Amino acid sequence: MTQHRGKFITFEGIDGAGKSTHIAFVGDYLKARGVDLVSSREPGGTPLGEKLRELVLHEKMHLETEALLMFASRREHIAQVIEPALHGGAWAISDRFTDASFAYQGGGRGMDLAKLEALEQWVHPHLQPDLTLLFDVPLEVARARLDATRSLDKFEQEKADFFASTRNEYLRRATQFASRFRVIDSTQSIADIQVRIAAILDELLAL
Numbered sequence: 001m002t003q004h005r006g007k008f009i010t011f012e013g014i015d016g017a018g019k020s021t022h023i024a025f026v027g028d029y030l031k032a033r034g035v036d037l038v039s040s041r042e043p044g045g046t047p048l049g050e051k052l053r054e055l056v057l058h059e060k061m062h063l064e065t066e067a068l069l070m071f072a073s074r075r076e077h078i079a080q081v082i083e084p085a086l087h088g089g090a091w092a093i094s095d096r097f098t099d100a101s102f103a104y105q106g107g108g109r110g111m112d113l114a115k116l117e118a119l120e121q122w123v124h125p126h127l128q129p130d131l132t133l134l135f136d137v138p139l140e141v142a143r144a145r146l147d148a149t150r151s152l153d154k155f156e157q158e159k160a161d162f163f164a165s166t167r168n169e170y171l172r173r174a175t176q177f178a179s180r181f182r183v184i185d186s187t188q189s190i191a192d193i194q195v196r197i198a199a200i201l202d203e204l205l206a207l
C-alpha cells in the first residue's frame with residue numbers, strides 16, 4: 001500500500017501577532033484527531049539551523065547574507081525534517097517558512113523580490129505549504145504584546161515602518177496565494193481565534 005503524503009502547515013505573522021500562542025493549540029488539536037505530527041521552527045529546526053538562528057537573530061550583517069542564512073537554515077530543515085516527515089505520512093508544522101523571507105527581507109528590508117524568488121526556486125522548487133495561517137494585527141497591537149512579554153531580538157527591535165512593510169508583504173502574498181493562505185484577525189480573543197483555526201483544520205482533515 002502506498003503511504004499518503006502528510007500535510008505541511010506554516011505559521012506566519014509579524015512579531016507579537018500571536019503565532020506562537022496558537023501553534024501548541026494546533027498541535028494538540030491534530031494529535032487528538034490521530035495525526036502523526038512533527039513540529040519545528042525557522043530559522044532553526046535542526047542543530048545546524050539553530051546555530052544559524054543564533055547568528056541571524058543577533059549579529060549585524062549584509063541584507064543578502066541575512067537572506068542567504070535564512071535559506072541555508074531552510075535547506076537543512078527541509079532535508080532533515082520536513083521532507084522525511086511528509087514522505088513518511090506525518091504532518092509537518094513549521095513556525096515560519098519562506099513567506100517570512102519575502103515579508104521580512106523583501107518587504108521589511110527592501111531586498112529585490114526576484115532574488116528571493118531565485119532562492120526559493122533553488123531551495124524548494126516543488127515544495128509549498130498545504131496551508132499557511134497568517135496571524136494579522138495592526139502594528140500597535142503587536143508592539144504592545146511584545147513589550148509586555150520579553151527582551152527583543154534584532155528583528156523585534158525594528159521600527160514601525162519596517163513592520164508596516166513586512167505586514168503589507170504578508171498580506172500581498174496572502175492575496176497572491178489565496179488557495180493556501182488563511183488570514184486570521186488576531187485582534188480577536190484567543191478563544192475566538194481557536195474556533196476559527198479549528199474550522200480551518202477540519203477542512204484540511206477532510207481532504
Ligand SMILES: Nc1ncnc2c1ncn2[C@@H]1O[C@H](COP(=O)(O)OP(=O)(O)O)[C@@H](O)[C@H]1O
Nearest residue numbers: 015016017018019020021145149186188189190
Ligand atoms: N489574541 C490575543 N489576545 C490577547 N493577547 C494575545 C493574543 N494572542 C497572543 N497574545 C499574547 O501576546 C503575546 C505575544 O504572543 P506570541 O504568540 O508570542 O506572538 P508571536 O509568536 O506572533 O510573536 C503573548 O503574551 C500572548 O499571550
Ligand SMILES: Cc1cn([C@H]2C[C@H](O)[C@@H](COP(=O)(O)OP(=O)(O)O)O2)c(=O)[nH]c1=O
Nearest residue numbers: 015042043070096097100101104105155156
Ligand atoms: C524564517 C524567517 C524569520 N525571520 C525573522 C522573523 C522573526 O523576527 C525572527 C524569528 O522568528 P520567530 O521564531 O517568530 O521569533 P520568536 O520565537 O522570537 O517569536 O526571524 C526572517 O526575517 N526571515 C525568515 O525567513
